[in-house]
Amino acid sequence: MAPIDLRSDTVTLPPPDMRRAMAAAELGDDVFGEDPTVNRLEQRAARLTGKEAAVMVASGTMGNLLGILSIARSGQEVITEAGSHVFMSEGGGAATLGGIQLRPLVSDHGVLHPDAVVAAIRPTDDIHQPLTAAICVEDTHNRAGGVVWPLEALAAIRRVADEHGLAVHMDGARVFNAAVALGRPVAEIAAAADTVTFCLSKGLACPVGSVLCGSAEVIARARRWRKMVGGGWRQAGILAAAGLWALEHMIERLAEDHANAQTLAEGLAELPGIEIDLGTVQTNIVRFRLLDRDPRAFVADCRTRGLLGGAQGAAGVRFVTHYGIEATDVQRALEVCSDVLAA
């Protein structure tokens, strides 16, 4: 039997109809602005997120990098969350390539408190300190366990940004999961942000790709940065076609992933030696702690029984549900966890 792979929603493979759409894509040279499929994807992404313009990029990391480089300058600071992907998992790109310092703040399950953000904004009349340029939010928040920002919390960050003349960048790698969980259009979520990036290559099951959306002016700057980091590409329509197909067919089904994650989390909560905060299981990510076991050993034991997951830190384990994982797989995963804990 094939293993049940719950390591990440990045392991999703393109559905057959997505592959057919890729094979049939109309193509051109995107550096010349002539790939009609890329252009269509960018227009569609801009419309969906309620922004003027968009640029397709290779990855979420590239989208965040270009977003930050386009709203902050060398020597400036961007407020982030301490467990955020931009701060923890993007190789220090904004610092290396942009001379931009990230300022990590502790949060409540990934959701920044507006007072904490206000307190972290640098005074403009003290030459010792860098100037704050922007605030970065992550929705859903990966390390917090796929937690969705309440719309009021996003609006509060927007108000703080407006009061202090700051930009807001949203790392919306899984913003469609947030939209499905809230039952709201993605544009309503993205309204709090000047720039938003989302991944096509996670729950939406595309092989490659992310999109950065924002004002025409900011996206024009991002295109220049994209070229500089080697991200100008040619017949990328073959990838954009997958993205267009996914935006049509893969968003609503994320609800299945959320239901599977819920079942998985509730099942895990019943098992001895597991500590799980069910309140954080809001989308497709399930994080839990092992009370008396090394997570690496647990994950290795699961692997020998055909279940793949990820060990995180001293006690944490992460499972992610996604396209290709069915309710029966969740039941089998729970059996494996139960067997491993009993062994």
Ligand SMILES: *Cc1c(COP(=O)(O)O)cnc(C)c1O
């Ligand atoms: C995966 C992820 C990214 C980066 O996406 P890549 O395509 O892997 O570079 C950014 N932010 C969050 C929250 C993510 O989960």
